[in-house]
Amino acid sequence: MVSTGAAAPGFGLVVCDMAGTTVADDGLVERAFDTAAEASGIAAGSPRHREMREHVLATMGQSKIEVFRDLFGEEERAQTANRAFEKAYAEQVGEGLCAPLPGAEETLRALRAEGRRVVLTTGFAPATRDALLAALGWHGLADLVLSPADAGRGRPFPDLVLAAFLRTAAVAGVDQVAVAGDTRSDVLSARRAGAGLAVGVLTGAHDRAALEEAGADRVLPSVAELPALLRAEESR
Ligand SMILES: [Mg+2]
Numbered sequence: 001m002v003s004t005g006a007a008a009p010g011f012g013l014v015v016c017d018m019a020g021t022t023v024a025d026d027g028l029v030e031r032a033f034d035t036a037a038e039a040s041g042i043a044a045g046s047p048r049h050r051e052m053r054e055h056v057l058a059t060m061g062q063s064k065i066e067v068f069r070d071l072f073g074e075e076e077r078a079q080t081a082n083r084a085f086e087k088a089y090a091e092q093v094g095e096g097l098c099a100p101l102p103g104a105e106e107t108l109r110a111l112r113a114e115g116r117r118v119v120l121t122t123g124f125a126p127a128t129r130d131a132l133l134a135a136l137g138w139h140g141l142a143d144l145v146l147s148p149a150d151a152g153r154g155r156p157f158p159d160l161v162l163a164a165f166l167r168t169a170a171v172a173g174v175d176q177v178a179v180a181g182d183t184r185s186d187v188l189s190a191r192r193a194g195a196g197l198a199v200g201v202l203t204g205a206h207d208r209a210a211l212e213e214a215g216a217d218r219v220l221p222s223v224a225e226l227p228a229l230l231r232a233e234e235s236r
Contacts, residue, residue: 016118016142017181020183021180024203033052035088037049040084068081093128093132117143155181157192199226203221
């Protein structure tokens, strides 16, 4: 008989974004973007710079290289800007300018202690992601950590959520996946993957209205409230 996994109810897989959801951002992405813009010959304070910064904020959560492709339209310039961005971000992280959001680490541990699998996702390239994990001392904290390069496309495509589902083989169906993130793109990726629960959090880039408009089932003040929400949803 083929096992259907039907004996494992509830949200057995939780997919959580990093920056803005479990990791405090505090303007690191914006500062790294300014460095990248400068490296690409875009003068700080120029109309083009302002326009690009707005795009970066609106697309927070998406694959960074894709954002630079959108901005420059030309592969070589996009790669140059992305390298400058990744380098500037990694330097800030190396200087200790990153920290877990309050309660995030305990939350991830609690979710796993409840028997759930936890996958962290990010729009950063693998090298930046690993520098961030090392600075936070987070290696081994989650079951798996995925960058767009590991999955196919970044958010708002569903690939990161689906890769988490496929790689962990933790649950029978995508309806048993809960996704939490601070951006429209996180929520959209969850909806497109068919996740059972798409949760927005207010500790990062986008506000309640934006997250709800993207299709969030629930919006929480922070990820620290996720375990209680999952238990409440499961007991309904
Ligand atoms: Mg984020």
